[in-house]
Amino acid sequence: MHSIIFIIFTVILGILTKEFKMSTETELNDQNINKVENEGSSKIDVSDLVVKVYGASNIGKVRQENQDSFYLDGKYLHKFQGDDDYQLTENADVNQLYAVFDGLGGEEGGAVSSKIACETMKEFQDKLTHTKLDELYDAFCDYATVANRKICKELHSYLYPRGGTTFVAIQISEGALHPFYLGDSRIYMGFHDQFFLVSEDHTVAGAKVRAGEMTEEEAMMSPENHMLTNFLGDQPGTKHIDVAANAGIKMQDGLFALMCSDGLHDIVPPSVIFSILKDSEDPANELVKMALELGGYDNVTPVVIRIEKK
Numbered sequence: 001m002h003s004i005i006f007i008i009f010t011v012i013l014g015i016l017t018k019e020f021k022m023s024t025e026t027e028l029n030d031q032n033i034n035k036v037e038n039e040g041s042s043k044i045d046v047s048d049l050v051v052k053v054y055g056a057s058n059i060g061k062v063r064q065e066n067q068d069s070f071y072l073d074g075k076y077l078h079k080f081q082g083d084d085d086y087q088l089t090e091n092a093d094v095n096q097l098y099a100v101f102d103g104l105g106g107e108e109g110g111a112v113s114s115k116i117a118c119e120t121m122k123e124f125q126d127k128l129t130h131t132k133l134d135e136l137y138d139a140f141c142d143y144a145t146v147a148n149r150k151i152c153k154e155l156h157s158y159l160y161p162r163g164g165t166t167f168v169a170i171q172i173s174e175g176a177l178h179p180f181y182l183g184d185s186r187i188y189m190g191f192h193d194q195f196f197l198v199s200e201d202h203t204v205a206g207a208k209v210r211a212g213e214m215t216e217e218e219a220m221m222s223p224e225n226h227m228l229t230n231f232l233g234d235q236p237g238t239k240h241i242d243v244a245a246n247a248g249i250k251m252q253d254g255l256f257a258l259m260c261s262d263g264l265h266d267i268v269p270p271s272v273i274f275s276i277l278k279d280s281e282d283p284a285n286e287l288v289k290m291a292l293e294l295g296g297y298d299n300v301t302p303v304v305i306r307i308e309k310k
Contacts, residue, residue: 098172129173188260
């Protein structure tokens, strides 16, 4: 009975998602980046802006443990233990780093993988926030390679049959938000009535959608939708990891970003996510609440970044 209800819900969610994407959510490309930057107050000094960050994590209603982690600029690390929320405010002219990690759901080594990836980011905090922009991609690949090696070693040492974690990160420097990612956790960005999916899902289904072999609606119903093609903890541990990245988005008053695990974007329609991001005074907890109301089938972790005038 539960399976039938979930299938019906997934079909409805697919219809809602399709309708919203046609009208609001678009792919992030150079044209859209320019539109965001041109519509903003391009003359504003970043020293006149602040970065407000909201993080939350919840075990959901089905899972036995919370395998998600989040990272708030080295000042706060949620490492998969239970439910959590945290907020902070930083000056926009200070280099910063934020991330979400989703341990492979259902795998015994998922929680420890998420924890190691989060702790390793703390070790790389200085490098990832103070590297020159033309060397930043290589710095994130170095981070991912080291985190992957540590995770694989831990999984092997404690005989976990499987494990691993996704990660999405936004580094803030030189007046822009720079996105990096691996797996099926997502990064969204928005400005006024624009709402962009920045990241690509590193899944078998996602690759087929991009190749034109599967529609997005078919992907949502497919078991391949959660078969990851890239993640941290991918054997062998000695391999070099190439992360995915997108062009930075210049900071503007009113710009916002969301990093989240699939426990949010799989269940909450983009139109609802967009509305909460724009209007809520406590967006991370509101997003968690909505995911729980819609079933809470997985761990739920959003980190929201808002750029505002002082």
